[in-house]
Amino acid sequence: MKEFMRSIFSLYANPYVSVIFRWAVGLIFIYASVDKLLNPLAFGVAVYNYKILPGGFINLVAITLPWLELICGILLIAGLFPRAAALIVSVLLLIFFSALSTSLYRGIDISCGCFSVNTTADTIGISSMIRDLLILPMSIQILLFDEGLIGIGRGQDGRRFKPHNLA
Amino acid sequence: MGTSESTHGRLFHFFRWNHLFPKRPMAVKGKTRIFQQVIIILLFSVATALMTNALRSNSLPLVGDWSQGTFSLKAELDIPTVPLEDAVVKFLSDEALFLDARSRADYQSGHIKGALNLPVREGNFGRRLQEFSLKVDHEKELIIYCDGIACTLSPELASILRGLGYRDVKILINGWTEWTMTGMPFEVEGNT
Structure with a gap:
């Protein structure tokens, strides 16, 4: 059992797995940002509908959050500052998760605003929370174990290729 | 071990x-x-x-006024909005005239029953506007709609009509989507 746990864990900790996760999370975040970037006002309405932020902050979030998502997505795929980007993504996912869960708890029937700003599509529900929780372990894996392999940035200790990873 | x-x-x-x-x-x-x-x-x-x-052209002010329940166009253009319920009442009592600010093609593929089309961005808009201003009384209550929350066609049309002297101009935000969602009557391909 201990050996099995250890092999599962070392698979999770594998730096090549984080390359796959980087692409997955990166593509998800880039895809999620596009519609919001094109329609900031409509995304503002989606943010407003959550009724969490005070009105004065809604426009600022609607303007900056899509760019943050896009840039983090690009950095993850490019492998530049991947762990910092993964830290931001993890924090964002936790914020999204708490927003979703409080809205569900309060019984507000609103659209997610996750991937599309269309107010009629993609109503929040358990599925959007599960989706959120599936991305979180990937970003945490990147945060903990990424070594910047297959990317334009320099790895953890400043070297691009680390011999012990290839063994 | x-x-x-x-x-x-x-x-x-x-x-x-x-x-x-x-x-x-x-x-x-x-x-x-x-x-x-x-x-x-x-x-x-x-x-x-x-x-x-x-x-960008559709930029947002950094701090917006969300007290109306939606980002108010009023704050920017001083044009009042009408809630969907009021618009429905005015439609049923035939009090207001509905204007569709979208393109001719969008209008033809479906519009609020009895609405007139004034496509702000199209070439023949000037002629249509002239016909409209001769035909419709300046005291008439007008409700303008387009589609999408961020659609700027209605405020554009509203400010033009105000310039022509129409006093009672209102905007139904996200009009076409909201209208079809309530199941209110609409027409496909009508004559303007």
Whole structure:
């Protein structure tokens, strides 16, 4: 059992797995940002509908959050500052998760605003929370174990290729 | 593994991850570098966002007025909006005239029953506007709609009609979507 746990864990900790996760999370975040970037006002309405932020902050979030998502997505795929980007993504996912869960708890029937700003599509529900929780372990894996392999940035200790990873 | 070693000790040992990857200690220096990178990413994102927002055509003011339940167009253009319920009442009592600010093609593929089409962005808009102003009384209550929350066609048309002397001009935000969702009557391909 201990050996099995250890092999599962070392698979999770594998730096090549984080390359796959980087692409997955990166593509998800880039895809999620596009519609919001094109329609900031409509995304503002989606943010407003959550009724969490005070009105004065809604426009600022609607303007900056899509760019943050896009840039983090690009950095993850490019492998530049991947762990910092993964830290931001993890924090964002936790914020999204708490927003979703409080809205569900309060019984507000609103659209997610996750991937599309269309107010009629993609109503929040358990599925959007599960989706959120599936991305979180990937970003945490990147945060903990990424070594910047297959990317334009320099790895953890400043070297691009680390011999012990290839063994 | 000797029997003298306690279970607690072995479990504890397992959760100390170091023995799994002995060659990769997490450096303290690496952590501070990550926080620096996080700050760089945040600053870069905010700067890009603010710059593009200042340059783009459909930019938002940094602090908006959301007290009306939706971002109010009134704050920017001084044109009142009408809630969907009021619009429905006015439709049923035939009090107001509905105007569709979308393109001819959108209008033909479906519009609020009895609405007139004044496509602001199309070539023949001037002629249509002239016909409209001769036909419709300036005291008539007008409700303008297009589609989408961020649609700017209705405010454009509203300010033009105000310029022509129409006093009672209102906007139904996200009109076409809201209208079809309530199941109110609409027409496909009508004559304007």
